[in-house]
Amino acid sequence: MSDLHELSALETAAAVRRGDLTALEVVDAALARAERLGPALGAFTVLTPERARDAARAVDLAGVDGAGPLSGVPTAIKDLTATAGVPTGRGSVIYDGWVPDRDDDVVGLLRGAGTISIGKTAVPEFGLPCYTEPAGAPPAVTPWDRTRSAGGSSGGAAAAVAAGILPVAHGTDGGGSIRIPASVCGLVGLKTTRGRVPAGPAGGDPAGLSVHGPLARTVADAAALLDAMALASPGEPFVPAAPPAGGYLGGLAAPSPRRRIALAVDPPLDGVEVDPACRGAAEDVGALLAELGHEVEPVTFRLPDEGVAAFLTLWRVLSLGDPVDPADEPRLQPLTRHLRAEGRAVDGAAAMTALHTVQVLTRAFVAERAGYDAVLTPTVALPPRPIGWFTETGDPADDFARQIAFTPWNAIANLTGEPAISLPLGWAGDLPIGVALRGRRGEESALLGLAAELEAARPWADRRPPEV
DSSP states (O other), X not given: OTTGGGSOHHHHHHHHHHTSSOHHHHHHHHHHHHHHHXXXXXXXXXXXXXXXXXXXXXXXXXXXXXXOTTTTOEEEEETTSOOTTSOOXXXXXXXXXXXXSSOOHHHHHHXXXXXXXXXXXXXXXXXXXSSOOOTTSOOOEETTEEEEEXXXXXXXXXXXXXXXXXXXXXXXXXXXXXXXXXXXXXXXXXXXXXXXXXXXXXXXXXXXXXXXXXXXXXXXXXHHHHHHHOOOOTTOSOOOXXXXXXXXXXXXXXXXXXXXXEXXXXXXXXXXXXXXXXXXXXXXXXHXXXXXXXXXXXXXXXXXHHHHHHHHHHHHHHGGGSOOOGGGGGGSOHHHHHHHXXXXXXXXXXXXXHHHHHHHHHHHHHHHTTTOSEEEEESOSSXXXXXXXXXXXXXXXXXXXXXXXXXXXXHHHHHHTOOEEEEEEEEETTEEEEEEEEEOTTOHHHHHHHHHHHHHHSXXXXXXXXXX
């Protein structure tokens, strides 16, 4: 029981299928670890032990014939995602005690694959910032250094996976919210193509910035969780190319073809400084890819000022997506109030102009890199930040500016709708530094193939945080 946290998701599912482990044993071990480590890491908003044990007993009763591909694998659902019968607080005191009466589609898809949720993972208020420090709750911290943030908005999910509480977890990404926590927690984090994973019945945003995706310790586990999520659902407004016939996990068995890769280590925004460890990690991976036979070409891509302004306008408007009684607005955190106030100042014509600008610039940006199979960048511009670093001046405008400086690359994939993956291939002393690959729309398979090749060349799965 004490060693089950060392197993990958695929190893766990295989052991349950063989009868070497029961799903109940696996879930009990995950719950025990969550109860021991979760509070200090700020990983969970709620644990659901009885629901999880009931689901595990059902898996064990169904046996091999009724087993899904990930049967018996413990996971958790990000607390922005509605889960029927489970408190879903969205990182805010405003939603404290809210219990949805229906699941978001992705929750049912993960359940159908046999995974067993043990609870909800912590998020910042409404998922808006790139750190997870909700009011009235402990901050989510990286297990590599508990004085530093686990990132956001999937910070609790990343902390739980990095600490070995869970082998995989569900995340969402509207501006880097999977890839940033993956970087600072030493994980694989995949932002999927727009529309790849259903966002219904009520989820998603009109701009299509936010998507669901996996966090994992290995590329194969990330691919397996994506296979569970990436099932078509009627009525979705964004429909990408079909998944590969053999699934994303099956595609990893094929050798990765030679790829043409753009290495872009200079920030796409003015006024951003890149830490040498972050720059060096991406350059080092570029050299490794060249050694593996890929063509790597240094380039500079710049996001036009009007593109930056349009994204920020949309982000401010989208901050209004959570309904809040005007009497409750003062109870929101300073950054949330700041963004919502700025969002309310955007009239309908300006919002439509921003959306149109994003569409026009997206076409141009994608065309500019069309000759490359992937773009290689640092995931973030700085090593993991200390808790309170973003908010230390007390000025929400400065908080937001620090976030932009910390994560200048990630929102590009949200604007373009392209897939992107962060891999734990760099280090600043004992702190993980992620390196990101952004691919073409609908081509998660290409990114996962490159990721698996890099993982084989420079394995990371055996590297573990201290004291977990």
